[in-house]
Amino acid sequence: MEEPEIMLAEPEEEEFDTGPEGLHPSSLHQPTPxxxxxxxxxxxxxxxxxxxxxxxxxxxxxxxxxxxxxxxxxxxxxxxxxxxxxxxxxDPDKFLSKERALDAARRRMQEQYDIAARENAEKRRQKEEEEKQRQAQERAQPKQSTKKSRLKPEFYPLMGDTGGGTCGWRPSAGRGGAGGG
The missing domain is CATH 1.10.12 (Lyase 2-enoyl-coa Hydratase; Chain  A, domain 2)
Known part of the structure; x- marks a missing residue:
């Protein structure tokens, strides 16, 4: 018996650009599946x-x-x-076990809440004590009088105007300009 000859199809060659590399296909558009x-x-x-x-x-x-x-x-x-x-x-045993588990979970949550509440109360009490101590120290210290001069430190009345480089006198706005004519 003679076996039939199997012919394999050759893949079609794509056209390539003749650019410097010559490796790119002529179209980069891919068709939608x-x-x-x-x-x-x-x-x-x-x-x-x-x-x-x-x-x-x-x-x-x-x-x-x-x-x-x-x-x-x-x-x-x-x-x-x-x-x-x-x-x-x-199955009443299942119900009882569920109820016991819920009660245990509630007790644990309550204990955690109580611990957190005690810690917060302790912190608040400590802050209040620190604030009272700070206020007591402030009251115990004599107040240092810091009299500030009412005048600016760079102002010397006998030296003339040394402030901003402009004189303090300005003409009144009511007279208007000099009329020529």
Missing amino acids: YTLQQIINNAFWFVTSYGWLTVGVLVAAFYLRRKYGPRLEEWQSRHEEYQERAVHHK
């Missing part, structure tokens, strides 16, 4: 065909969720509570 193109086309078709229907359904769903959402959540919580009660009714 077929599956992504199909998804985009199907989505576009759906929106063009059923656009207003989709908008109406979304608005109705939003309205119903806002109106009946709290009732639905309440029903779910009651249902879960009912199921939990049924489980505890069947």
